[in-house]
Amino acid sequence: MGESPFAMTYGTEAVIPLEVGIPGIRTQGVENGTNDVLLARDLDLLEERKERATIQLAAYQQQLARAYNKRVNPREFQVGDLVLRKVIGNKKDPKKGKLGPNWEGPYGITSILGNGAYRLExxxxxxxxxxxxxxxxxxxxxxxxxxxxxxxxxxxxxxxxxxxxxxxxxxxxxxxxxxxxxxxxxxxxxxxxxxxxxxxxxxxxxxxxxxxxxxxxxxxxxxxxxxxxxxxxxxxxSPIVSDDCVSIGSGYYDVDIRNLTCGSGHGISIGSLGNHNTRACVSNVMVRDTVIKQSDNGVRIKTWQGGHGAVSGIMFSNVHMENVRNPIMIDQFYCLSKDCSNQTTAVFVSDIIYTNIKGTYDIRAPPMRFACSDSVPSTNITLSDIELLSTIGEMVLDPFCWNAHVPVWHSLFST
Structure with a gap:
């Protein structure tokens, strides 16, 4: 007594444990000989059962959809409506995994193809x-x-x-x-x-x-x-609320802009530069073969007082103006408020060429305005073949020039 299979020694009676099985409900009616046959039959019916389950699920979803659709007024999508597009499994973002959305968009409808089909943007x-x-x-x-x-x-x-x-x-x-x-x-x-x-x-x-x-x-x-x-x-x-057609900020060089047509706005601007007493540099910029229409400004260079750096090697060539308020402008006193204080430093502006600038200007402002710094004036400005006519043919305004050094000024007409 008290012996176990793990305490067997020579001459000791062995105790052999017995395995007792009690048939359950699922196995009580199954004989070992027929078990393989039943398993094979279940495998044959597996696809049929899956199909029947899919049909039942689809029928349930249709019933659910009908129940909810009774509460919604039917409406067909129209061109311009925003819709979401379902994403199929092979197009999902792999980075988001199973938690990724099943839709993408929104997309605008561009045309109606019929039968519930739409062409999306x-x-x-x-x-x-x-x-x-x-x-x-x-x-x-x-x-x-x-x-x-x-x-x-x-x-x-x-x-x-x-x-x-x-x-x-x-x-x-x-x-x-x-x-x-x-x-x-x-x-x-x-x-x-x-x-x-x-x-x-x-x-x-x-x-x-x-x-x-x-x-x-x-x-x-x-x-x-x-x-x-x-x-x-x-x-x-209104042109008042529009902005620059092209704006070139600090750090740009070797820029070639051509074959543009700019509508109402602030024209083509270099700047503003030197805001908050910062350093700004722009060099080797060419603007050519361009039309500017109904704009507040044409070609403009604008810098804040107090900045430092340089703007050089700028050429405006073959530019046509149509009713532009300020066709040609250098403004070294640029300010967005009325209380900007005078400062002794400025971004240095030099080697600026204007050639073959023609068209009409709005007589509310001079056709050319050079408002340059008292302490750092603009130098080496070249004007060639400038022909700017007032839109009404009267009240001719002379160009405004302050502290701008213009060594070359020929073939200039502003009548």
Whole structure:
């Protein structure tokens, strides 16, 4: 007594444990000989059972949809509506895994195909970023927007560095989402296409960069509150609220701008430079073969008092003005308020060439305005073949010139 299989010695009686099995409900009616047959039959019926379960699930979902749809008024989508597009499994973002959304968008409907099918606005952002990254790897790489094709790109940063000689060839059409409602909340609405850390890039071609601004201009400028909490809104269609057609900031050099048409706004500006007493440098900029229409300014260089640095090697050539208020301007007293104090330092402006600048100007301001610093005047300004006529043919204004050194001034007409 008291012995166990683990305490066996010679001459000791062994105790052999027994396994006792009690048939359960699932195995009570099954004989060992027929078990394999039953398993094989279940495998044969497996697909049929899965199909029957799928049909039952679909029927349940239809019943559920009908129950909820009774509470909703039917409405067909229209062109311009925003919709979400379902993402199938093989197109999900692998970085987000199972927690990634099953939809993407919103997308705008561009046309109705019928039978519940719609054509959605394409989003070519990721494809363009991939093409950009590939083209950046090669010297004299080209990113081509082909002729007769349109591409929608969301707010995007094209980041360098790239190999030298990079060309962004726009022969087709580039456009952003159509209006502020189509811009994803995660994207900046202040900027559209940003080029960062890029040297020696050429943006060229005979295509179109369509900013699709109508829905932006239709927004009210300022929803001022009126009496009894009413809202007084006005359309943003005035040149006063628009900004520079092209703005060149500090750090830019070897820039070639050509074949542009600028509408109402502030024209083509270098600056503002030297704000908050900072250093600013811009050099070797050419603006040529350009038309500026119905604008507050034409070609302008603007700097703040108190800054330092230099603007040099700037040429404005073959520019046509149509009813521009300030066709030619250098302003070294740039200020956004009326109480900017005078300071003794300024960004040095020199070697500026204006040649073949023609057209008409708004007589509310002189056709040329050179307001240069008392302590750091602008030097070596060349004016050649300037012909600016007033829009009404009377009340001719002389150019305004303060502390600007103009050694070459010929073939100048402002009548």
């Amino acid at each position: 394409d989003n070519d952002t990721e494809a363009f970023k991939t093409a950009w990254d590939m083209a950046c790897l090669y010297e004299s790489g080209v990113l081509l927007v082909p002729f007769s094709y349109s591409f929608m790109i969301q707010s995007t940063i094209f980041t360098g560095p790239c190999q030298s000689g990079f060309v962004f060839q726009v022969d087709g059409i580039l456009m952003p989402p159509d209006g502020p409602d189509l811009w994803p909340d995660s994207n900046s609405k202040n900027q559209w296409l940003i080029f960062y850390r890029i040297n020696e890039i050429s943006l060229q071609g005979g295509g179109l960069i369509d900013r699709r601004g109508k829905k932006w201009w239709d927004l009210p400028c300022n929803p001022h509150k009126g009496a009894n909490r009413t809202t007084l809104s006005g359309p943003c269609d």
